[in-house]
Amino acid sequence: MAAIPSDADPGDQPADHRELNRDLRIFDTDPLAGAGLPLWLPAGTVIRDELERLARDIARADGCVEVRTPVLGKRALYERSGHWAKFSDDMFPPMPVGGDELVLRPANCPHHALIFAADRHSWRELPVRLHEVGAMFRAERSGVVSGLARVRQINLDDTHVFCRPDQLADEVAVALRSALEAQRILGLSVDHVRLSRRGPGPGFLGSEAWWQQAEESLRQAAAAVDLDAFGLELVDGPGEAAFYGPKLDLQVRDGRGHDETIATVQVDGNQPERFDLTYDAADGSRRRVVMVHRGTVGSMERVTAAVLERHRGRLPLWLAPVQVSVLPVAADHDVAARRAVDALVAAGLRARLVVGGSIGTRIRQCRTTRDALVAVVGDAEAAAGVLQVNDFGDGARVELALADLVALAAAAHAARRPVDWP
Ligand SMILES: [Zn+2]
DSSP: OEEOOOOOOOOSSOOOHHHHHHHHOOEEOOTTTOTTOOEEOHHHHHHHHHHHHHHHHHHHHTTOEEOOOOSEEEHHHHHHHSHHHHHGGGSOOOEEETTEEEEEOSOSHHHHHHHHHTSOOBGGGOOEEEEEEEEEEOOOOTTTOBTTTBOSEEEEEEEEEEEOGGGHHHHHHHHHHHHHHHHHHHTOOOOEEEEEEOOSSSOOOSOHHHHHHHHHHHHHHHHHHTGGGGTOOEEEEETOSBTTBOEEEEEEEOTTSOEEEEEEEEEESHHHHHTTOEEEOTTSOEEEOEEEEEOSSOBHHHHHHHHHHHTTTOOOTTTOSOSEEEEESSGGGHHHHHHHHHHHHHTTOOEEEOOSSOHHHHHHHHHHTTOSEEEEEOHHHHHHTOEEEEETTTTEEEEEOHHHHHHHHHHHHHHTSOOOOO
């Protein structure tokens, strides 16, 4: 095995995802479609599908069930939830339809609250955890939207947990651990975890006692997760809470060095009041649930921008739009190359045949689009029944039989880890 230069080194200065997008063709924007409304191109759609699959795998492992809810609802729904009073300036204006006023939703929580409220729940069946990768909307002005980092439609990996107060710290700990695990799989370095607390002044709903207890549950959860083991600090963030409750925010640095929240776990005592969300307690009384809003992967737009910048466009194999490009040196090698592509695709991998132009030009093209692996078939390889495989991520170059390449790449894809070269 010979080493070739690797271009996986993220370097000190992450690139801007809008610049990387010129080579990678992840998304497009069109003035006719509108600013802040990116169109996901085929390569971007692959990334987004993989991110959604990761979000669902984690949610399922944590005992969540999948739901699907509409992207718009009656204005009255958001008056009930409190979003209308707080956020109507950031919402798209209502659309009059048949005597109702419909608005594009500013958050997924009210729909999930209605799903919980639709059934009666015993204390024995809590927590109920509802998961959806759902779209929500923000009426950002044209001047402030940018690439995938700031958009008008946000597709969020979103879970709402409805639990008893005595379950709160455990639920927050599970959510925090999963959010940290998601960011580890994505290769994103979380800078610190912020305990976003209530600040002075109005604008935070709920009693003093409720806030103290909720903030204490978050502290307990952070202690249970042992942030030290992740090399992370819990940083105090007074005034950074949501209006309805405190939260734990996973903070990362973006390509321009800005601190931003990539995933979050929030406690909410307000929606349970507003939607009268209760359970039947052991003593027969009706009690109020606590609601936890949790995101692990984050918003599809923001996390795509972050992984592109973090990896300088060279995404890990499981996330790469093209996992294996197969290049026949000459037309004589087309049959062997086609056979390789067919076997890789049959194993569930994203593989393509690249013909036309010199072999050097094609390898450069594959490097530009950051294909994870490039397999070359020439006379020597065809005679020996092997492919010469280049992994530009770790600089490996190895000769492998087709069956071995399929097995190694499929195992790496399934485990969401780098290929374990022999
Ligand atoms: Zn929510």
